[in-house]
Amino acid sequence: MKLLTKSSLLIATLSLFLFFIMGIIFFQVLKNMSMSDLNRELGDLKELVEDHIENYKANQIIALPGIDSLSIEHMELDENPGEVFGDTLMYDAKEDQYKTYRFIQFYSVKGDAGFQVKIYKSTTPTDQLVERVTLMMTLMVILFLAGIFILNRFIFASLWKDFFEAIEKLKQFETSKEPVILGEQDIEEFEELKQVLEVMTRRLAKDYKELKEYTDHTTHELQTPLAVIKSKTELLIQSENMGASEMKCLQAINTSVNQLSRLNSTLTLITRIENRQFTEKEEIKLTELLDRHLELLEEHIDLRGIKVEKSYQDEGMVLFMDQGLADLMIGNLLKNAIAHNIEGGNIILETRPGSLLIRNDGPPLGFDQEELFTRFVRDTKQTGNFGLGLSLVKKVCEHYNFLIKYSFDNQQHSFNLTLKD
Amino acid sequence: MQILIVEDEASLMESMVSYLELEGFRCEKAGDYHTAVCVLDKHDYMCMLIDLNLPGGDGLELVKLARENQTESGIIIISARDTIEQRVEGLEAGADDYLVKPFHLSELVARVHSVARRTRMKGGEVLSFGVISVLPEEHTCFVNQNQVELTRKELDMLMFLMANRNRVVTKESIADYLWGEYGGGYGSYDFVYTHLKNLRRKLQDAGCPDYVQNIYGIGYKFSLDKSP
The missing domain is CATH 1.10.10.10 (Winged helix-like DNA-binding domain superfamily/Winged helix DNA-binding domain)
Known part of the structure; x- marks a missing residue:
């Protein structure tokens, strides 16, 4: 959820809740106030009626200014019950409906005659007033909320502008490896953020640079002595006075130094992938990539009499990755399928939407399949193969968030590469 | 048939010289950037083998300099730097070929011949x-x-x-x-x-x-x- 959406939602729910509670309280208070106003008015009327009570005839309803209805009854009571307020419904013939009235009931004695008096007053005008005021208030609240919403957007945009800029710059850091330096900040927290980011990315950039230099350096430092051994061996091989046993020794040295240099360059490559030094991305058509590698490996395939079966269900499948790493991944998977095949075996290539399946005939693994993608694992029957090819494949897959799975059934090894989105 | 070899690792230099001399080439040696610059005009080289990590200067600069001085010579970079970017960089600086260390001396000889053929003979050779x-x-x-x-x-x-x-x-x-x-x-x-x-x-x-x-x-x- 975006920050703006989240804050807008929070403001909306909180203020709605708040205004709902406030609205109820406001309505109740208004209602009570109008009720006590009515009661006071009825009290005033009571005095007016009491003053002139002897002028009225019993059981006669007289209209007086301010009084909607009045009833007076003769009644002899021993005790004055005091005044009582109440609400009642009365039928209004003019409008053909019942209406609510507020009344005051009291007992009055004039001379020796006792009267029970009820003065009625319609609540319709005050109810209407309360209704209108409430409606007005609701409207105001809605307008207010809308205003807050719009204001929030503007305030949000201007307040968080630098923050979003910082995010953009941080995103670029992945590729540029340049320290993130933000402009002058007038908000204290952002100023802190700016400083922290600057220190952090400076250190990251420095680490990255040093690591890169270190890898570069190590490669150089290792490759040079290897180059020396390699060249000296080759010179020795040219020597005229070497016997069979010396040549055997030289061959062993030659084979080992070649393995060692291959190992060194592969390890360097793994380190480079782990250091995320491959950030170039381009669209690569998988079927074209496969076909190109099959062509390059044609001799090895023919030599072992291997048959390649292609079933491209998804012709247009595209990988979005570094060209070199794509070559590395596909090349190593195919090389693996050839190297661990049997004479005259099969390789089956299948592309389906979002996945690639490479199957090859071959004897079962001589070790736990969990270890297949880890470094330095190899089949004991194979020599000279350091088994680094598959760990390279795994590293490339991890780098691009692809999923690679291995399974063995029916005397066939199968590698399933899935592109996750 | 002069070949200039610019390489700071004496031992490797030695091997290259021995092998190339067996093939009948004559070699001029330079162990660092400045020596290389000094001997750059000494002969009309058939081929120049240049290491990129050199004491006293950047090998790429040397490649550019060599390309300006000796337009007819073949230039082969011999370096431990093996990324695609580095290779492209080397070839763009004017090198004809790029050989990653450690290499086989026989491969070096084959490449020297091939580069020399391309630059000197313009290909019309039997x-x-x-x-x-x-x-x-x-x-x-x-x-x-x-x-x-x-x-x-x-x-x-x-x-x-x-x-x-x-x-x-x-x-x-x-x-x-x-x-x-x-x-x-x-x-x-x-x-x-x-x-x-x-x-x-x-x-x-x-x-x-x-x-x-x-x-x-x-x-x-x-x-x-x-x-x-």
């Missing part, structure tokens, strides 16, 4: 060995004036052997030269043997004597003189 003659530009091979049909790989292999005539070339160096990254990691170099066998058969069928000797299982020697 390579010959005994009764074999090869036109590298046209990708054709003749035995006693009769054309022999060879695949691209077989022709490349023949030219590699011819460049390293009278030397023992290892199976690994043939695999690396012809197949590059696709050459290793199979546990055996049988495919080299198979290809060489085909090449020998085709040449012999055309009436060529077998110039290839198997040397103790370590590699092969291509020479007119069959006695080891």
Whole structure:
């Protein structure tokens, strides 16, 4: 959820809740106030009626200014019950409906005659007033909320502008490896953020640079002595006075130094992938990539009499990755399928939407399949193969968030590469 | 046939000089940037081998300088830097080829020949060995004036052997030269043997004597003189 959406939602729910509670309280208070106003008015009327009570005839309803209805009854009571307020419904013939009235009931004695008096007053005008005021208030609240919403957007945009800029710059850091330096900040927290980011990315950039230099350096430092051994061996091989046993020794040295240099360059490559030094991305058509590698490996395939079966269900499948790493991944998977095949075996290539399946005939693994993608694992029957090819494949897959799975059934090894989105 | 070698590792320099001198080249040595700049104009070099990590200066700068000074020379970078970007950078600086350390000396010789052919002879050269003659530009091979049909790989292999005539070339160096990254990691170099066998058969069928000797299982020697 975006920050703006989240804050807008929070403001909306909180203020709605708040205004709902406030609205109820406001309505109740208004209602009570109008009720006590009515009661006071009825009290005033009571005095007016009491003053002139002897002028009225019993059981006669007289209209007086301010009084909607009045009833007076003769009644002899021993005790004055005091005044009582109440609400009642009365039928209004003019409008053909019942209406609510507020009344005051009291007992009055004039001379020796006792009267029970009820003065009625319609609540319709005050109810209407309360209704209108409430409606007005609701409207105001809605307008207010809308205003807050719009204001929030503007305030949000201007307040968080630098923050979003910082995010953009941080995103670029992945590729540029340049320290993130933000402009002058007038908000204290952002100023802190700016400083922290600057220190952090400076250190990251420095680490990255040093690591890169270190890898570069190590490669150089290792490759040079290897180059020396390699060249000296080759010179020795040219020597005229070497016997069979010396040549055997030289061959062993030659084979080992070649393995060692291959190992060194592969390890360097793994380190480079782990250091995320491959950030170039381009669209690569998988079927074209496969076909190109099959062509390059044609001799090895023919030599072992291997048959390649292609079933491209998804012709247009595209990988979005570094060209070199794509070559590395596909090349190593195919090389693996050839190297661990049997004479005259099969390789089956299948592309389906979002996945690639490479199957090859071959004897079962001589070790736990969990270890297949880890470094330095190899089949004991194979020599000279350091088994680094598959760990390279795994590293490339991890780098691009692809999923690679291995399974063995029916005397066939199968590698399933899935592109996750 | 002068070759300039710029390399700071004395031992490696030594090996390259020995091997190239066996091939009949004369070598000028430079161990650092400044020495290299000094001897840059000394001869009209056929080829210059330049290391990129040099004391006293950047090898790439040297490549640019060498390219300006000696437009007719071939330049091969020999470096431990092996990323695609670094290779492109090297070739853009003016190098004709890029060889990653550690390399086979036989591969170096083959590349020196190939670069020299491209820059000096403008390709119009005939390579010959005994009764074999090869036109590298046209990708054709003749035995006693009769054309022999060879695949691209077989022709490349023949030219590699011819460049390293009278030397023992290892199976690994043939695999690396012809197949590059696709050459290793199979546990055996049988495919080299198979290809060489085909090449020998085709040449012999055309009436060529077998110039290839198997040397103790370590590699092969291509020479007119069959006695080891």
